[in-house]
Amino acid sequence: MKFVVRWLFRLLVLTLVLALALVLLKDVLLEEYLEGRLQRATGLEVRIGRLETGLFTPLLTFEDLRLYNPPEFGGAPFLVAPEVHVVYDRPALARGVVHLRLLRVHVAELVVVEDGRGGQNLRALGARWLTPGGPAGRAPFRFGGIDTVNLTLDRVRRVNLLRPDRNLALDPGIRQQVFQSLRASNDLAWALAQLAARPGLAAALAPPAPTNAPPSRPVSPAR
Numbered sequence: 001m002k003f004v005v006r007w008l009f010r011l012l013v014l015t016l017v018l019a020l021a022l023v024l025l026k027d028v029l030l031e032e033y034l035e036g037r038l039q040r041a042t043g044l045e046v047r048i049g050r051l052e053t054g055l056f057t058p059l060l061t062f063e064d065l066r067l068y069n070p071p072e073f074g075g076a077p078f079l080v081a082p083e084v085h086v087v088y089d090r091p092a093l094a095r096g097v098v099h100l101r102l103l104r105v106h107v108a109e110l111v112v113v114e115d116g117r118g119g120q121n122l123r124a125l126g127a128r129w130l131t132p133g134g135p136a137g138r139a140p141f142r143f144g145g146i147d148t149v150n151l152t153l154d155r156v157r158r159v160n161l162l163r164p165d166r167n168l169a170l171d172p173g174i175r176q177q178v179f180q181s182l183r184a185s186n187d188l189a190w191a192l193a194q195l196a197a198r199p200g201l202a203a204a205l206a207p208p209a210p211t212n213a214p215p216s217r218p219v220s221p222a223r
Contacts, residue, residue, distance in 0.1 A: 011042065012192075061085045073124070077109070086102070086103055089101060096141050103148070110153065115162070151179075156172050156201060160208075170204055172195075
């Protein structure tokens, strides 16, 4: 569980860093640019439905943000977020520090995929991402805290590619959950650990068990 929380924290910080870096690159404020940067940084296919930036106000809004699982875990969406809204500290960013005044995230669905042989998408992605020289060690900015986090998570699904009968759909009961004054990385990791301990999330994030059943045809959700 701690491994998963640590990976999710670092993925969140890197995603925010890459997004806020666009503010310094007004001539390339394009969705395709950000999609490419996020894909190279995370190793995941990324699609952004719409991106709004404030040229004169320090805000950034993603609409219909989707991260996709790698092929070995089915290639279907891993995370679907109708909205990610960020209000950042512009003077801090100019000093190379990512300080957010507000981070509002609405996640419609988070999908935890098991390959049926003991592998899980979160753990596989985390192991790759946290390796020496990986994206976690290449962030060009320092984390400077988040004043307010407002998180909604509608649904978590646990999918077994070999045993669809073991699939689960869970409601974690997270509706506009607010955390404040997350000043350091340890504070943000603590908040993620609190969320991961919720019954719905704890069941979805539990370590996978090998499946000895023969492969069956998986049904992948539509993109």
